Amino acid sequence: MERGSLVEALKRYPELWPEARALLETASELAAGLPPEPVPEGLEARVLRRIRRVRPSWGRPLLAAAAVLLLVALGYGAYFGLSWTLALREPSTQVLALVSPEGVPVGRTIILRDGRALVVLKAPRPSGRVYQAWGLGEGAPIPLSTFRLPLKTFRLPPEAKALAVSLEPPGGSRRPTDIIGLPRP
Template identity: 30%
Template sequence: MLDRHQLTSDLLADYALGFLSPEEAAEVEAALDLHPQAREELNAYLNGLTDLVMDLGPSPVPDGAEDRLMARLNADLAAPTHTRATAAPAPQAAAPAPTPLQVPARRPWLYPVLAVAAAAALAVVLLPTLRGTPHDLAYYQRQPGSVTTPIRTPAGQTVAQVVRLTDGHAYVRMQASVPSGRAYQAWKIENGKPVSLGLFKGQNYVAALPAGTVFAVTVEPETGSDQPTTTPLFANAI
């Protein structure tokens, strides 16, 4: 299991841009559940990519641009890396050591290019998660096998809608926005204690949550809190 110090900004960027293998990505996802500050950093990075999409505007993509981009990326990924001179091998090779999780080599020119490409993909895949538009709830409700559950107060007022997806994710749409200078903070309740799942300033939150997770939302300072400082708007098994 990765610790907080191993969840570097470079590793989170590689995860967001899809540079990691499925095994490495799964290891990062498992560590994010234990380190809410790293998840907040990842969310900030994804929000930055989303803002990039919004700033670009609806410019048409030139003909052949996708093929040229993929050809350039494939050529770069296939290029051999620089190696050090090594001594002649021993007559009998030692057993290979386990390969640790490694961050792919940084390519300064590649990140601005991939940021635009990834942002374009995020506009389709992640924008409903990060932007509060009237179509967000409908988007998730249209996913095959999704189940929607309204969260209501004892008086019958709806405070949120939860959409459980078949891939293990849950989408939460809060009914109202938070006041200026405040933010929603998500929590899961484990052994009777709240564990932070990070902040979300809009009305939308999505995360991989096992079915039956006791999920709660509070209103906190926009910098977040180690423990809830207000009464939860709700705390329900989702």
């Protein structure tokens, strides 16, 4: 009997459903009791060849590139950290606390003799704002670059002897609006 005819008969005579279910269960039990069919000779090798052809071959090069990038990043991080740590041994290196106008510590700045400076802040910036560094000397604060992460290096202008940090709108400001860190020895 064709499937279509069987479905039509079961619709017309719903009382046949219990017998149809019983027949399906018996057929299933019979099928489960049959010995497995042997796998044709060479089928596994053919399937594996097809998979290897279809599978992209970029997996290993991508993994190798990721490993190289990780090693480079780790090496740069180690060099960066070591160079600033070694600079702390120099007598001309200044380490200044950055404190809020209320006197609460917010970070540190390290200033080297050649004018390079490292700022390390304790807390992330609020959303929609950026940090901006300011060179401090004899006159008005000198606007330096803005930054988003709480770790940044700068080159101070020759007239600047210290560094302050403020929170500004994206793009920065010409004058500090919300100072969060002032230098204190």
